[in-house]
Amino acid sequence: MQIHSAIPDLRAALNNRRGIVFVPTMGNLHAGHIALMAQARARGDTVVASIFVNRLQFGLGEDFDKYPRTFAEDCEKLSAAGVDLLFAPAENDLYPETQQYYVDPPEIQSQLEGAFRPGHFRGVATVVLKLFNIVRPEVALFGKKDYQQLMVLRNMTRQLALPIEIVGGETVRADDGLALSSRNGYLTPAERAEAPRLHRVLRGISDAVRNGRRDFAKLESEAVAELGRNGWKTDYVAVRQQVDLRVPQPGNTVLVVLAASRLGKPRLLDNIEIQAVQHER
């Protein structure tokens, strides 16, 4: 596996390569990332991964400085997964000057995650656009665990006429259902034992909606209450339309339930896609 940190070096290495499949990451790789690499390996001739902890998408008081960085282990995992090239820029490679030109996502960026992380999706969209302009892939993969991010990037790519196919990768879970995440490492043993409740609660909503319930607000508030009784501080539990993450229109059955909640210090995310049944009225 080649490793490049300078943009001109990566460009030279990719020159004349076809079928580039790209998986951007912030490192601290777990089995969810590696599943994306395997999916990428099956999709194209040249698999490029990137590791870059993007300061632009972290807000004030967020964990940019202590975000886990495990570069040597990450390289071993990527190499074993069949990645051809790793782009691992330093901050000065990607931001040699203060970033002043941003991609500004629409109003959805201020809902759900965006309501709790102002500017987050602007930072994500801008760095991914820059990475796309450097790597120029035909396909790019992002995990479904960050579901709103996947939606923002898919819409950005289409609306900016980038010739890139955006593919979502399924969330990888521990045996007890907890979605794998770099932030799980912050959990104490007691919190780790409690953590799978988030997925169980979402599964409960998913089952109810698939069985025909449409009283989403009630399902959401019951879930927030159950989490609260068990020590969680919940930012949101929300049933939304998959296509645009807006509140479901009557009759829309292609849904997703998303949640963000804090267990102690770590803030955990999860979601489940729901194909509800179309009921006669």
Next chain:
Amino acid sequence: MQIHSAIPDLRAALNNRRGIVFVPTMGNLHAGHIALMAQARARGDTVVASIFVNRLQFGLGEDFDKYPRTFAEDCEKLSAAGVDLLFAPAENDLYPETQQYYVDPPEIQSQLEGAFRPGHFRGVATVVLKLFNIVRPEVALFGKKDYQQLMVLRNMTRQLALPIEIVGGETVRADDGLALSSRNGYLTPAERAEAPRLHRVLRGISDAVRNGRRDFAKLESEAVAELGRNGWKTDYVAVRQQVDLRVPQPGNTVLVVLAASRLGKPRLLDNIEIQAVQHER
């Protein structure tokens, strides 16, 4: 010359082409545009022009609907100038849905032209980014007559890590000094006779600054007054730094004087780059 309006057709035609040089326009081509095509012809193997009147960069009350459209004549001129491919999308090709993802230029977008045309540079930056993503040129040319636009696009390209060289083309003028512009066609004969004053006034400031004057505010207000005495309504006359169009720092000698002024209905733009002398203090 091939002509394509659908994005997939253009992409297919450009597939495997190297050395693409791109000149985006809004049509109604004059000798200034044709000089850009000649410059493009000398720079690369494949010259691509585009014609698209971009609604996003026109404000309320601006002349989008009556902007002159002369497609047949434009095609003849482009073909004669050696253009290989013309991309002429319909509005629905470039904006098949409401545009929601924009490139947001920094604060300079609200100065000079931006102060009088809110959202203009956001619209310009967004459409040019889309055109770049479709055409994927190695070089793109823009006239210096829209000087602030050239600066915004150059900075956007660098900051978003696009592998594209941005080249400015010299302003082409009538014998009496009037900068060629699609909007000159709106001038009455009497206004057309008066119009070269804008260039003469800028030339006067340029000469004064090259000879060592640094009292820019006085030069600017004298110019506005002279234009006013002759029936012009001036939005701005401003001496700025070339690099970022900010007010010149002491000792900065790489300058440009820019103006926008209305003569009757048409709003005319012009500018002159100034290499001032470095004086001892």
